[in-house]
Amino acid sequence: MAASQPLYSQLYDVLAERIRSGDWEEGKQLPSEKALVAEFGTSRGPVRQALAKLRTEGLVVGGRGAPPRVQRAVRSQSFDTFISFTEWVEELGRTPGAKVIELTQRLADERLARDLDIAVESPVVAVVRLRLVDGEPVMFERSVYVIDAGRHLLRVDLEAESIYQTLRNQGIFPTRAHNVIDAVGAGEIEARWLEVKPGSPLLRVRRTTLDQHGTVLDIADNRYLPNKANFAVDNSTLNPTPLTRIAVDDAGSGG
Amino acid sequence: MAASQPLYSQLYDVLAERIRSGDWEEGKQLPSEKALVAEFGTSRGPVRQALAKLRTEGLVVGGRGAPPRVQRAVRSQSFDTFISFTEWVEELGRTPGAKVIELTQRLADERLARDLDIAVESPVVAVVRLRLVDGEPVMFERSVYVIDAGRHLLRVDLEAESIYQTLRNQGIFPTRAHNVIDAVGAGEIEARWLEVKPGSPLLRVRRTTLDQHGTVLDIADNRYLPNKANFAVDNSTLNPTPLTRIAVDDAGSGG
CATH class of the missing domain: 1.10.10.10 (Winged helix-like DNA-binding domain superfamily/Winged helix DNA-binding domain)
Structure with a gap:
């Protein structure tokens, strides 16, 4: 004292x-x-x-x-644990897993080029994975990486390795992210993998991640079974709420 | 300089x-x-x-x-705008509305007593409202107030007045909140009012709000049409993420 x-x-x-x-x-x-x-x-x-x-x-x-x-105190979460499924699940003392459904190198169309801030027809690497906790499906992940990052993903076992850990080993550091959280009905593909009916409610997180140079690294669309994950935030009059509620007349339902 | x-x-x-x-x-x-x-x-x-x-x-x-x-900078949101539908919609330059579906004074059962931190069979005031933007349904709101706050709600027009503004006028200041965000399928009741099919995905925010003395004021379960509202958060390695992702094996689907 x-x-x-x-x-x-x-x-x-x-x-x-x-x-x-x-x-x-x-x-x-x-x-x-x-x-x-x-x-x-x-x-x-x-x-x-x-x-x-x-x-x-x-x-x-x-x-x-x-x-x-x-009182229950909601801890804030480290950036790495927040953006990495693997690191999050490990911190919970559970066993993370991944099934690679699709891994593709292709050329960016206009929309992707805009989202990734690259030229149209630049190469990108797209990853689609089912994410598991203790062997059970929890999240369906679609992400697209700029080629400087994506090229490293073609060479590793994406069922065993954390993508962000792989990138850090290559000197590429995910440093900032913009996240949008909403709900969406399961599409045919993720419904099958998550073992729910098409149209079932999923918790969706769309994220743009930037590297240490402020350059876009990847965009992701992650869909969680709603009884397997949620987000908690504490706020007060003393501090502005770090989360912004956005009204959108046509946010679309994603792809 | x-x-x-x-x-x-x-x-x-x-x-x-x-x-x-x-x-x-x-x-x-x-x-x-x-x-x-x-x-x-x-x-x-x-x-x-x-x-x-x-x-x-x-x-x-x-x-x-x-x-x-x-770069797009996500602004943080004031506490008042975050917790008040009315103030949020007004800030967006739109017209908020409310339809009162149910307004009840009743006695707390065990679960409600625990959530509100009051004795079992204490009186509470429950409010069910459909919330509108420019006359269109956007959110289905269920909230339960401790009687010290709730008694004031019985006397005002809840289709015209902001509940939190009403309470502030009575010297009761919502000061802190704990929020849990997830997705849920629409139940029969809110499906009808929100004009969607039962089971349709909704974005759910469950909130516990405390007054200036740290006493629980109300609990709420708010369900948004997913193409009408979402939440954005920016994070980085420099700052811990103010949002915590929680894994729950059986979060339940609420009521």
Whole structure:
């Protein structure tokens, strides 16, 4: 504790650290004000102020009468874990898998050229994979890479290797991404692979990924079984919401 | 320009300001290095460094040979606009609307009591509304308010008034929220109101909103027509992603 801080703020730091460290788990009832007064040997005022700050910061929730409890804190996710299915699943302690359905080198049509910011008829590499968790289908992935990145993908086993790890090994670093999240009915192809009926609701994430030079690396259209993945975000009046809700009159249903 | 900054950094500030101010619009081609050298009377080095920083920061994208262009910047959204359908639609310059389908005061069952952090059989106010944009159905909203907030909703015209604006007028300030975004098939009821077939894909946002004291104010289940709304998020290796992808083996399909 820094002696120059007000007492309540020092108390806040100690309690917040117990929550952040996991020493106090989510859902745990906090000790009563009386118990905290006894533990820290302070008066009731600073304890109350510290608890109020924990509430405002969202680390503690509750109590109409009932003692306050440790609040579920949605952690933010690292960029690499967010964009890589393999790294995400491994972090969850599960086993990621992939089945390569199609791997093609072809020439960009106008739309693809625009999306990838390359010239029309530039070569690209398209990858279609079914992604698995513990052997079960979870996501249907369609991505298209610029040739500088894609050429490396033709040489590796895309059922065993993470694409982004492969690219990093080649000095190509996915660095930024723009993601659009919505819902879409399953098309015939992904319906078969995901083992659902055509038209079934899927959670779709369309992403443009840029490398360390700000150059577009790939575009992807990933469709998740909705009971296998979702997205959580916390927001507050203190911080602008990092997620933007966009109205689109005809967002289209993708391909 | 602050004279103590390195030259390239001063240049960066000037160019970034042109982009942020909208003076240079999205998609605009940047002047050539040569033109920038001429405009600022510097050598080529600082211009190149400034351009490199604009790319890293995501304000500029491109150029395999082609001149770099101003990049679409996803703005973050204010908390109020994010959680309020009315305020969101008004910001878009469209006309929000609501049809009240059900408004009920009842007693919380166990599950609702847990979600709202209140005692079982506490009174709550449940609101079911169809939300419209320019008179067309866009979202089906189910929300349940604790009685301290809900009592105010019984007295106002929920087809004309924003619920959150009504609550703010009563000194109740929605301050934080936890949001989970996924996809779900339309149930019979919302299918009829949204004019789609049962089972059609909808974009679902489930939200818990807390007031300025950190107390739960309401829980909501909002289902959007997927071609009418989506969510965009930008992320990078420099910043942790504020959105967490969660794997759930049985997230359920909601009610």
